[in-house]
Amino acid sequence: MQWSSMHRRRRQPQPMAAPDSAVTFAVTVPMAGRYPLIITYDNASTDAHGEGSAATQRLIVNGDASAAQLVTYPYTGAWGRFNPALLTMTWATLKAGANTVQFAHDTNAVSLQSILIPTTP
């Protein structure tokens, strides 16, 4: 939050507006398969009219940018809330063991707090 606020005060772009920005999670799963990624985030991006806008990121699994898929983040209101009732979700195909899950800039700005990955026995 402080970061976002600081950037706004300086009239600089929102953090995710940087075209080369990304956040990477190291994720371990017991077996290969398709897993849901439940994401807690903030998106207070606005358009030219000041209206709340959805943001998107590219999801890149294990560095394979050619297979990137879009993740959509609906507008959540102010930065710094990470409201647990406002989530988004996407799916990723992971291999057994260690994986990297990278969320790379696409459109507008997003702050990610956490991802939740459910597994079954």
Place this chain on the structure above:
Amino acid sequence: MRHTCVMAILVLLVAGRIPASAATFDVKTLGARGDGVADDAPAIQATIDAAAKGGPGNTVLIPAGSYALLSPGPDRGFYFRIPAEASGLTITGIASKTTFLVAGGRSPFVADRCSNCTIRDIIVDFKTMNVTQGRITAVEPGSKSITIALDAGYAAPTEAIFTAHDRYKPRLRILSAGRDSFDWTLNLEIVSVTQRGTDWVLELERELKQEQIGKRAFIWGSQQGEWCPFIECRGTTNVTVERVADYAGGGFAGGGSAGTLAFTNVYSGPPPGTNRLGFYGGHQGHSRAQVVMKHCQWLTSNDDDVNELTELQDIRAKPAPNTIRIRRSSDYRIGDTVAIWDYANANSAHMRASAVIAQIADAPDNCQDLVLDRDVAVERTGKGDGPPPKWNDLADRVVNLTSGGTWTLIDCAFSSSFAHPLLVKSAAGITMDRCRIYGSDMSGFCGGMQTYWNEGPQCRNVTITNCVFYDIDGISCFLGIEVPNGVSSGSRDQDNLVIENNVFLSGGNHPVWNGITPRGVALFVGNAHVASVKNNLFAGFPNASLAVYSSDQVTISDNIFLRSHQTAITGNRWERSANLDPTALIAISAADQVTVHGNILLNEGPFLKKLVDVAVNTSRIDGADTGVAHGTAHLYEAVHAVVVHASPPPAAPADGRS
């Protein structure tokens, strides 16, 4: 040769499509000032008329400026009429720089049987604000008085617009905590107002509880007498609206339209970045047009934000074996397929008969006769009760199965202060992708008949993908027939439903208006034939996250259920009559051929009693015992993640905000 040339010119003239004839008509040429003071309504109407009469494809230009609209148009209900001779007319402002200042209570545009017209780049706002608002600072115990501190810049409640007259009694609307919309249980008449220092003391019709202290509240001015859409279409063919922001009412009406109603970047709601409260409009009406909305927002209405409906009419008489008599309506045409419904019995197979209209004839008492292509059975005729209907008014109903157009909604937002954000009761198809539906006292998206309001009949080919539903008190996404005293188990007319990759969040936070709709259900699949519910996230629902009723060939696979049943809930009468168990994660009743597979449940609450409840009158339910598995949650905090910035390097900690 000369003869050929003359013919060619004649053809061009008759066709009226000589490109060089299209011209731009500037409203300032006919005297519009755009200074925010002078009444520009007559000059703009005169320009529209001149451009429409001048030939097809003309443009009305409204240069940058604020245009005060003070005098009514040709009709009290609106400012500007786009006349029938308008063909290919474009009315355009300058993006973000052309503003209409209106008094409210009147639509900016009526598109009256015109064709291929476009309106774009216009902002609409109040000339004088008709809402005043503030925060409740005190509730005097044992009295009906409260104290309210007005927000900066909002008018005193003694301004004429806020005071009572013969058609208006001022009311205080109080917002639900945490929601940008009012609480329907608190709609209180204001008896008197008195200034006390900088605050105002309001005498209300009844006493408020202390818990209302600190809540935001507003008074809506009397000029907003009725809902007034930005554009009301009357028998139009192809209307395009682009980059319009309406802060003074909003919405659209599509009555009797054909072709396409295309809306792109249309916004109806309070001005972004302000704290303004109040009501904004939506869409009402029936039309056969294809509705296409992209990047539109319909926010904070005092009723359904968007409501597409087709009448469900009482059958007044049956003058011949193949003829039914109904109240006169423009909703029926020769060749339409209609169905007759036994309205008195929720559990009858309601589609008694369907038939095609062969002829329509006038009948006495403002009625018309639909002559059908075959004889039909009608058990009970007579005048049915208007909404809310009495369940036992006994008259059979007729619905038109043909008249709903298709809807395509891409990246749109719908929120409502009261009732439904998105309600489409009749459509040949609905495609929703990347839409956001939130903040509702009733259900969020309703697709299908609502007998409570005599409106229907069904939606087919519904595809909902990548959408988010949240903070909806009733059913977040309701597909099927909603009836007052139960659920029709007879119909499976909602063909081909696809609900995939959506997120359903946090429902049932407040009581549901009238108690008919169950509280806190995420998705209701009713009256469906062939449905796929796949790859969705359901988080924070106290009731059954998913209810399947009177449906067949339903697949429920690879969904994630999170934080279900954290609070206790008892089903309402509607759920009991349908045998839908509110303590189950997935409730299935009166259904056939349902497959439950590969779903995961996480962090369920103490009030979850069953994973899948299979009630009476079901058959061929696969995976009821195995289709939902308890999962283990693995949480990865962004603070532990690696932030990569190639260039320029961020002057910030690696806290995950990339």
